[in-house]
Amino acid sequence: MIKRFLSELKRRKVIKPLVAYFGISWLLLQVVGLIVSFMNLHPLVGPASLLVVVCGFPVAAYLSWHFDFTMDGIERTHSIDEELNPKIEPFGPANWFGLSALVIISAFVGYQYLGSINEQQLASKEGLTTVKKADSIAVLPFTDQSPDKDQAYLAVGLSEEITSLLGSADGFKVSASRSSQILSERGLTPVDIGKRLGVETVLTGSVRATGSRLRIRVELLETESGRAIWSNSFLRELKDVFELESEISRAVVNLLQDRYIKVGELTSLSSTNSVDAYVMYLKGREAYRKQTTEAMKEARQLFEQALALDPEYATAYVGLADTIAMLSEGSTTFGVLKPEIAATLAEQNLEKALVREPEIAQIYAVMGWVRFLRNQYEESIEAFDKALEINPSLSIAYMWKTNSLSMLQRYDEAIEAQTKARELDPLFVSHSYNLGILLLWQGRDAEAIDIFNTLKQDHPESTFPYQGLADVYFSQGKFAASIRELKKAISLSPENPDLKLRLNSSLLNLGLIDILKQQTSDPWYDSTILMLEGKLEELFKKMAFEQAASPDDYWTAFEAGWYHAMFGQQDKAVALISANYELLEDADKYYMPQCSPAIEAAWAAQVQGNADRFNKIIKMCTQLLKNELPSEISFYLDARLQALQGNKAQAIKSLEQAVDQGWREWWTKHDPLLDNIKSEDAYKKIVAFIDADLASQAGEARLLFIE
Template sequence: MKRFFGELQRRGVIKTLVAYIGLVWLVMQVVEVVSGLIDVHEMVGPTTVIVFACLLPVVLYISWYFEWHEGSMRRTVAIDSGKLQPLGFFSWFGLVTVLSFSSYLGYDFLTNIAAEKAAEAEGQSQIKQAESIAVLPFTDQSPEKDQGYLAVGLAEELTSLLGRSEGFRVAASRSSQILAEKGLPPVDIGKRLDVETVLTGSVRATGSRLKIRVELLDTETGHTLWTENFLRELKDIFELESEIGRAVINLLQDKYLEAGSFKSLSSTSSTDAYVMYLKGREEYRKQTTESMKQARKLFEQAIALDPEYAQGYVGLADTIALLGDGPTQFGVLANDVSATLAEQNVEKALVREPNMAEAYAILGYIAMIRSQYEGSLSAFDKAIELNPSLAVAYMWKYRALYNLNRYEESFAALQKATELDPLAKAGQANLGWELSRRGKTEEALKIYQQLINDFPDYNMGYEGVADVSYSSGDLSESVRYYLKAADVSPDDNEPMFRVVDVLLELGMAEYAGKLVDRESDDYKSFFLVREGRYDDLFDYLEFQLKVHPDDPYLTFEYAYYQLMFGDFKIASKYTEIALSNLDDDFIYLPHLYLPAMQNIFIKKQLGETQEVIRALAELKEKISETDQAGWYHMFMDYSKARVYYLESMEESSLESFENAFENGWRQWWTRFDPIMKPLFESNEKARLLLELHDEKIETEMQETLLLPELQALASPAQDAY
């Protein structure tokens, strides 16, 4: 170190440093004096300081190699040789590196200072570091209260605009609107949506003039962070949206956006087209068949008023896509027709505005309509790239990934969708279902209970609780919630059918018979087997097979009951027929795998050892895939118990059966299961567990009998459902 400082002194580096500091001080004095005499730009002082500071490393580096001698610069001789050495590659490389690094630092500092001063001049310097926001529907303050479409539409546009900002999570408009309609205060809405800030305001239209007031609130403290009033012409609404969005970003993010740098992508030159578009959005939000038809007409009128209106084409494409005849659509158009028409309109939108995230999301949805799930993902990813807060893109991506059996990725997309849009009913129902099949029953119940609280007239919340209760072995509770689901959705037969299923599971055929027609083809075989009328059961199924000889599900049902209560040879014959016609999705259900296991059991009884080994290996691979997908259910434990017993692994089979029982396994046919029956007969612990299992079913039956909802529904005066 001593030698190094000696070398600095010999080369004149320290002397140069002192002289440089003196020069800088002198120049700064001159700048200060001049600034006081004349009006100079506010950046002169900061620029001078930064330039001199960044030049210092360069000056010191040069002074290491050169010295000032008798009025001219000359090279400094090396101390070891006493001779001048030519500047080599590394010396020049070092000079370029120091110069480049100093220039970069200077530019970065100057840019940041300029942005800060510009923000201060506009009153938009950062007042809070926040990474999340919700835009609430604006209050309609028009005298006639007929500007609701404008108030909500403005909030939707601002949500979409802010969603494009990287690193800024924006809650979906739909959730904000639902909570606002419930009358919650803005701060409470922000807390429910788990955002740090809330943007709210009011709008009043008088002729073509708009009076808009905006207010930015801190969710944690409830304090107002910023408020502003705007008086503009309706034709300037898009510039105003951009101005408000830019102000919010500047106030909450550690960056500064210059005026004109944050533009709305949904602008139109026709105010009439914009109004027509907002009215179309108002109809679209109602999500009924008639409202969607009306929305389509309004979007078409908006485009007629301005054929260059990209957002109008997007709205029209979205509506037409949802008018298809798929299970989650409105059934007005054939799917191929709706997909083609929607695609044509999306392409028109992208020609006019190639960076609209919503357009790419709809392209992905159109691909899903056509079952092109792999192809849809690139469109969804592009939409998310352009707008990381676009909840619907994540929701549709979840569906596409699920159909591709990419379950963990699909679950992650669903979680993101519900984070952005926590009051989306379908999203919450799907999240509850995904959690429950992963064995996270407490989390699933919390989701479903919140769904019931938010939407007491929505049946899926009740059905969700019922499904989780059933899977947990709480059969009486499942009956109670299926009945509630049937009450809030009387046109949906599924909840009542599930009530009947559980009642038959509990051996309550008499009660079940009061709720459905026990002679119907949907239920006759279930009533016959639960009442122990096996001869009548086989006669009925044989007749049905003559009527429907090509029905593989009916064939398997006949083989299944024959194996438990009838003839082994008949069961063997019809199992083989069923398996030759059943698709893999039925054979390898994620829970029971009934046909595959039944086939293995029969082959084992027939002594076909090699076939049993092959089929067991294939079945275990399918179960392993289910495990890897994160699925968990009591049925999985019972399935493993059966597989282990088929492999003659009695202890492992017993352990899995015990796990299934503890996790809620309550199936009436367990005692008659031909695969497990030898274990129950030969193993004392297995026999005791089976007795406990049957006692639990009896307890659940007694508790179900006490349900007042069931008593009222199944009274003698009650007609069949």
């Protein structure tokens, strides 16, 4: 086959034309080289000429195969059959198709290579060739070099904007600005910050504004060795700051990634034509970062001023929407506006931002948060996913998405999202606290404790690590340990009512009434105190008065009925618990994980002989229990369900599991729903264990209040 092919090449006289092609091409390239250097032509002229020669070779070879090039002209080459038959076949459609395809392919390949060469020359010219392959970075807050140190808003704002730009680059993990700022304020070196954040590189910088001019210096460091990869200085007008942010971001990506981003790509979407509007926006961001009600009100005013200066400023609309949403009433917000009003105002500003610049990731993150406030959990997740599609390093979107996933009981996904948020912003208190609570809900107590202990090391001044540990210990029935952590938290925040409520709950469970009375005079605890003190006659008089004062309040009647069920008259208990029960909404009847007051109403229905109501409630509570995560409360609910149905062995087993998980409620021995198993020796042992453990913990906790 090869011998025949070589023979055919010789017969068709292909070699001589190709040798001539190479000779002429070499001469042309020499001439082009001289002309380019002499006349200072475009640097692509030389490479383009070489590509024409190389890509033209297959075309020359194809033509040499089909034609003879002689001094007398060009003739169609005979095929073997044509030499025996004088008639020569013309250069037909198939030949023309082959030639055309070859020309197109050669031209396409040449064009692609020319584009690549062009990018390499541009990168080389700008000094942006890849010097290190890295896929993670932290941008530290720039240093304020102004004489009066009054430009921190500008220094931090620049680093935030560059962080956002880098976050939108594919294949880059960008640590959140908040964690970088926290570590910087603690005086850590850039290299130590990079190691703590788990990134391969760190970008540092300084900024000084003089009038309308900015002087900025940046330096890119390798975390492992501490060596400087790249540094540069810039002197620009303040109005050109957005182009400068894009230029710095492009340079970083080109230095660290095996690709080249051209001018015009990775551009800032936060631009404005008004320098004054930009300054107002940065000051608004500075106020927003303080995360207090007063600061949020100030941020809102500053964003509104920015928009007054430039009504087309899309990012300012996003900042205003975010701030208004955070000013709504709620446990995780700052409680100034009614949620519906806050959501409506935020949506109006987001719509204005979308019209002006629809590719800002923060728009969709805030949109998701607003939808969460409206209880539109599925829709909020769609918005968060859109935000993360644009900027995969937007940690706040992961955290807010976690809230929606938790409300939908998609706990595994919620933990995954919150873990990602913490990975991107590990020093943000809420990220660690929320992750710890999610792990606690999943029964992963050891992991939750590790999270809270790490949080304690990072933020010893915060109440959240102690509060988180207290919640873990409370769920485990370790009330003394919970009290120890809560006392530390209260010492840091003496006026925090939520912490005091947690402390009082633990004191009640341990029966430390004297200490509880020293802590609070809140009448909300009076009924439980009377029960623990055995003052039952006084308790029932109190409840009778409250019923007379609120005759139409089911919950007052239910509370009185429950106390009678444990310590009073069964007939009164049944009547009070059953009265007006059917008027409740199902969501109020079957409140999980206790399935209360439905489960107590099932007991009352059983005593009354109301089989239909009893069976309906038991069936519903059993079904709802299947969706609950294993916990001390869910096991105790199952024990009650099994006992009511006469399944003594299963009731005992579930009660034992509840105790193993941390169930230590003092009233367990008085629970009428467990009457079917109270004669069992196993039940008596369980109750004795609970009483002994609570007594031991009470002694331990009492020592914590001795000055």
